Amino acid sequence: MDSSMINDERVVLTAGTIVGTRDGGVRSFFAIPYAAPPVGERRFAPPAPVDPWSGERDATMRGASAPQRIKDFPGLDIIPLVGDGQARGDDYLTLNVVAPVDAAGRPVMVFIHGGGFVVGSKDASVQDGTTFARDGIVYVAINYRLGIDGFLPIPGVPTNLGLRDMIAALTWVRDNIAAFGGDPTNVTVFGESAGAMAIADLIASPLAQGLFGRAIVQSGHGAMVRDISVAQRLVKKVAGLLNVSPDAAGFRAVGPDAGLDAVEAVSKPTARIDLRDAQGREPVFGISRFVPVFGDDVLPDKPVAALEKGVGADIQVLIGSNAEEMNLYFVPTGVKAKIGRLLAWFVLRKSMPRAWSVLKAYGAGKRPIGDVFVDATTDLVFRWPARMFAAAHRGTTHMYEFEWQSPAGGGLGAAHGMELPFVFDCLSVTTGPEGLTGTAPPQELASRIHALWVRFATDGYLPWPAFEADTRQVYQLARGETVTEPPMPAAPYLS
Numbered sequence: 362m363d364s365s366m367i368n369d370e371r372v373v374l375t376a377g378t379i380v381g382t383r384d385g386g387v388r389s390f391f392a393i394p395y396a397a398p399p400v401g402e403r404r405f406a407p408p409a410p411v412d413p414w415s416g417e418r419d420a421t422m423r424g425a426s427a428p429q430r431i432k433d434f435p436g437l438d439i440i441p442l443v444g445d446g447q448a449r450g451d452d453y454l455t456l457n458v459v460a461p462v463d464a465a466g467r468p469v470m471v472f473i474h475g476g477g478f479v480v481g482s483k484d485a486s487v488q489d490g491t492t493f494a495r496d497g498i499v500y501v502a503i504n505y506r507l508g509i510d511g512f513l514p515i516p517g518v519p520t521n522l523g524l525r526d527m528i529a530a531l532t533w534v535r536d537n538i539a540a541f542g543g544d545p546t547n548v549t550v551f552g553e554s555a556g557a558m559a560i561a562d563l564i565a566s567p568l569a570q571g572l573f574g575r576a577i578v579q580s581g582h583g584a585m586v587r588d589i590s591v592a593q594r595l596v597k598k599v600a601g602l603l604n605v606s607p608d609a610a611g612f613r614a615v616g617p618d619a620g621l622d623a624v625e626a627v628s629k630p631t632a633r634i635d636l637r638d639a640q641g642r643e644p645v646f647g648i649s650r651f652v653p654v655f656g657d658d659v660l661p662d663k664p665v666a667a668l669e670k671g672v673g674a675d676i677q678v679l680i681g682s683n684a685e686e687m688n689l690y691f692v693p694t695g696v697k698a699k700i701g702r703l704l705a706w707f708v709l710r711k712s713m714p715r716a717w718s719v720l721k722a723y724g725a726g727k728r729p730i731g732d733v734f735v736d737a738t739t740d741l742v743f744r745w746p747a748r749m750f751a752a753a754h755r756g757t758t759h760m761y762e763f764e765w766q767s768p769a770g771g772g773l774g775a776a777h778g779m780e781l782p783f784v785f786d787c788l789s790v791t792t793g794p795e796g797l798t799g800t801a802p803p804q805e806l807a808s809r810i811h812a813l814w815v816r817f818a819t820d821g822y823l824p825w826p827a828f829e830a831d832t833r834q835v836y837q838l839a840r841g842e843t844v845t846e847p848p849m850p851a852a853p854y855l856s
Contacts, residue, residue, distance in 0.1 A: 372540050377414040381458075382421050387494045388541070389459050391484075392424025395533035396454040396526065399506060405518040405609055408454060408529035423457070425450030426482040427507040428617040430625065435693045437770045438795040442778050443474070444482035456503040456530055457483055459490040464499055464542025468549065468818045471501040471534055471573070473527060475554025475580075475778070477649035479508045479624055492786040496815045499543030503530040509612065509620045512651040513599065514592045517609035521659040524566070527559060528659075531572040549575040549818040553781055555649070557581020561680075561750060562653050564673040565664035575821060577814065578680040579784070580777055582746040583664025584855075585645050589654045591638055598634045599623050624651070643712035646742045648690075665753045674755040677821050681761030681780075681838075686743040687735045688776035697731040705734040713741070715854060722850040740851040743777070748846075749855065752830035757821075760828040765806060765839040769799040780838075786811035810838055 370381040370388045381390035396408035403409050429446040472488055474481040483502035490500035511523030535545045550573045552560045560576050561583035563569040597607045602623040605611030627650050637643045645652055655663050691697040709716040723737040751758045766774040782791040786807045791797040816822050825836040825843040833846045
């Protein structure tokens with residue numbers, strides 16, 4: 362251990378005293394429980410308060426992650442983005458706090474990890490958070506329930522348990538963050554991918570109002586939600602795979618490993634399940650079967666509909682996407698280079714009506730079909746729904762686009778997840794022959810993007826105009842310029 366690291370940092374919380382570490386000007390506390398372990402009778406219950414402890418609790422180890430299995434990406438190291446999923450244990454409804462030494466009244470940033478609502482961890486190295494603490498932020502990263510336990514609306518079980526966990530974690534932040542020098546009245550929640558989708562839902566949730574004043578939504582929006590009745594098809598499918606009844610009693614009998622087997626089976630592209638809504642759309646485009654549902658007390662309405670009614674209008678929102686999101690899924694796998702017209706149509710038709718019209722709008726017959734398919738799905742899945750969310754939000758909204766192109770993985774470009782090491786100013790963890798950002802990513806861009814996020818969390822300032830549905834100002838991060846963006850070809854197919 363470095364001589365500058367000290368294992369005697371103590372903080373008194375509402376549930377008891379914790380002991381963390383100090384390294385230079387930064388204090389770190391890991392695996393602090395914000396809710397009781399979700400096991401036994403608490404497994405399919407809303408997050409319960411932490412049982413107080415006597416003495417001192419060790420907060421120097423990172424602790425367990427929610428049960429999950431990480432799949433390899435061909436030629437690409439994604440572990441820095443999602444973690445390895447190997448840390449097992451019951452007590453995983455926990456969070457990390459990384460804070461400046463002697464902080465008082467500092468801005469707070471709470472990060473919610475991505476991973477398709479089935480993988481991911483607060484402890485993935487890209488989201489360590491030390492750089493935010495270095496720059497005056499009290500940083501928090503949280504775990505939450507995943508997959509069957511977090512996002513399957515089982516009859517007899519409260520819906521959206523994963524979102525309820527996040528709300529419990531934010532409530533913990535409100536009640537405890539001052540002990541670390543954070544200002545509970547100046548909280549920014551931010552996340553990427555599924556974490557960003559969840560934040561978009563929390564902006565629209567009546568149960569989360571007042572818990573944060575700003576939100577940063579990175580490659581997410583509020584459209585990846587299902588009607589509870591549609592999601593019941595998934596409940597029955599998973600129950601059938603497990604040979605249990607599709608209710609609370611049936612799923613209580615399922616252990617973590619059997620549950621993960623079923624998640625893997627139902628998540629395969631070949632799994633026979635139709636999750637299209639009444640309009641014939643599958644809002645998640647097959648990326649994940651497990652997503653939040655609407656029609657309960659957490660999300661009474663679809664998020665965009667709630668925003669149009671004024672919900673979340675007092676929250677400042679920074680939302681954006683990457684220019685080539687779907688490259689992450691289709692470049693390393695070789696799909697972009699190999700896909701033919703028939704397969705492109707067939708895959709898209711499983712999620713949308715008028716699939717061939719969409720492909721023609723993106724140049725089918727005039728450009729390589731792989732380019733057409735990836736451009737169309739990038740706009741349908743990520744970019745245009747993010748603009749729809751921005752247009753619906755009745756409060757102050759700014760929009761960005763991350764367009765720096767990585768040479769890694771056969772030309773990932775501005776793929777999904779690419780902005781993360783820039784936001785966290787931690788390029789070293791994604792640099793290398795199999796790293797997301799290649800061998801020589803630009804540090805200047807990371808410094809600049811990170812500084813934008815810090816300043817926004819501090820006082821809400823951003824150096825470009827707010828987004829308006831009519832004028833459509835979008836700030837391109839790599840160029841450092843604001844553009845007026847025309848509607849995308851995808852727009853008529855998602856309205």
